[in-house]
Amino acid sequence: MTAERIPASLGGATSHGHLLELIRSTGGLSRQQLLSATGMSRATLYERLETLLRRGFIYEAESLEATGGRRSRKIRFDDRGRVVLALALGQTHATVSVTDTGGSQLRSVTLKHDIADPSASVLAPLLDAGKSLLAQGKGEVLVGVGVSLPAPVEAETGFVTHPTTIPGWHPEAVADAISNTWPVPFVVENDARAAALGERTTDAETVVYVKVATGIGCGIVVEGSILRGAHGAAGDIGHIRMGENGPLCRCGRHGCLAAYSSGRALIERLADHGLNDLDAISRAGRSGDRQVTVLLDAAADVLGRALAATIATLNPDRLVVGGIIGSIPAFVDQVRGRVVTDVVDRIAEGLTVEAGDPGDQSAIQGLTSLVMRKVFAAEAIDSVVTDFAVP
Numbered sequence: 176m177t178a179e180r181i182p183a184s185l186g187g188a189t190s191h192g193h194l195l196e197l198i199r200s201t202g203g204l205s206r207q208q209l210l211s212a213t214g215m216s217r218a219t220l221y222e223r224l225e226t227l228l229r230r231g232f233i234y235e236a237e238s239l240e241a242t243g244g245r246r247s248r249k250i251r252f253d254d255r256g257r258v259v260l261a262l263a264l265g266q267t268h269a270t271v272s273v274t275d276t277g278g279s280q281l282r283s284v285t286l287k288h289d290i291a292d293p294s295a296s297v298l299a300p301l302l303d304a305g306k307s308l309l310a311q312g313k314g315e316v317l318v319g320v321g322v323s324l325p326a327p328v329e330a331e332t333g334f335v336t337h338p339t340t341i342p343g344w345h346p347e348a349v350a351d352a353i354s355n356t357w358p359v360p361f362v363v364e365n366d367a368r369a370a371a372l373g374e375r376t377t378d379a380e381t382v383v384y385v386k387v388a389t390g391i392g393c394g395i396v397v398e399g400s401i402l403r404g405a406h407g408a409a410g411d412i413g414h415i416r417m418g419e420n421g422p423l424c425r426c427g428r429h430g431c432l433a434a435y436s437s438g439r440a441l442i443e444r445l446a447d448h449g450l451n452d453l454d455a456i457s458r459a460g461r462s463g464d465r466q467v468t469v470l471l472d473a474a475a476d477v478l479g480r481a482l483a484a485t486i487a488t489l490n491p492d493r494l495v496v497g498g499i500i501g502s503i504p505a506f507v508d509q510v511r512g513r514v515v516t517d518v519v520d521r522i523a524e525g526l527t528v529e530a531g532d533p534g535d536q537s538a539i540q541g542l543t544s545l546v547m548r549k550v551f552a553a554e555a556i557d558s559v560v561t562d563f564a565v566p
């Protein structure tokens with residue numbers, strides 16, 4: 176939840192949707208505070224609040240301190256019982272969670288799978304898990320569903336586009352499965368982008384998030400908005416070529432970043448060492464296993480080189496390195512060292528480089544934000560509320 180802050184003035188009348196946005200983002204305000212924040216006339220404000228109350232979007236909460244002999248009540252966004260269903264798909268597992276509207280997980284389950292399998296066999300158990308988690312809630316209202324995938328996604332439609340990880344999936348596979356199961360609004364987003372949004376701590380922040388798990392993905396959030404690019408491919412850094420004669424990549428070319436620094440590349444190099452999954456590599460890396468640490472350092476160094484240009488171009492507040500491999504402390508340290516060495520001091524000095532969540536928490540948090548934005552965006556509210564007031 177964003178810290179309470181009251182804008183000096185929004186200048187003139189405010190629509191129902193903008194009013195709700197103000198109430199939601201501040202955590203609740205009194206009528207008097209709303210009057211001074213919006214500059215609206217008392218009659219218009221009260222009429223709009225009445226409509227929002229009647230529609231169940233807001234409620235009158237606890238009394239604030241007495242002002243002039245009258246106790247004023249705080250008007251809050253009505254998040255009571257409202258929940259979001261989030262499905263965060265990785266290449267080898269998925270987390271299905273029911274969250275409150277702030278993204279805190281109420282109930283959650285993690286399932287193993289192989290994302291390279293046909294979409295129907297990957298999605299069916301996740302839909303079942305979602306239905307079962309929702310059925311466990313008493314008196315809850317499902318606001319919407321969010322899905323994240325380790326693949327490029329067209330945000331407008333929720334279609335999967337040109338994926339290297341799931342080439343056999345139809346573009347509309349996920350959107351169809353969700354809309355056929357739950358009659359509520361939904362969003363589909365790339366996993367690193369959802370996580371980047373989930374990792375941001377303030378609306379003003381510019382964050383670059385890199386997920387290093389089986390593959391490598393990057394999400395960029397500039398002042399609260401996800402950067403998607405002209406063709407939805409912004410942050411698709413896994414196949415930047417770091418050396419023409421480098422190791423063979425899954426995409427068929429040599430020397431891609433993923434062929435040096437992804438979890439899959441590490442598994443190939445460590446199979447002889449008896450480490451054949453990411454959990455085992457993560458445990459060995461975190462406990463300081465010498466052979467693993469040397470390989471992690473090399474992988475992180477190449478990733479740091481690839482990221483330096485992005486960092487210099489965007490000048491972000493934070494670089495967050497997440498995913499089960501990326502969040503290993505030694506890996507983060509090496510990425511930080513390389514990036515800081517490779518960019519000019521002016522950019523390095525203001526940059527925080529830190530470990531993100533090793534699992535799916537950030538993506539789930541980001542998916543909840545995306546669903547809430549879609550359902551409760553000012554325009555969405557204005558389109559469902561009839562305005563009888565004369566501004």
Ligand SMILES: [Zn+2]
Nearest residue numbers: 414424426431
């Ligand atoms: Zn490649």
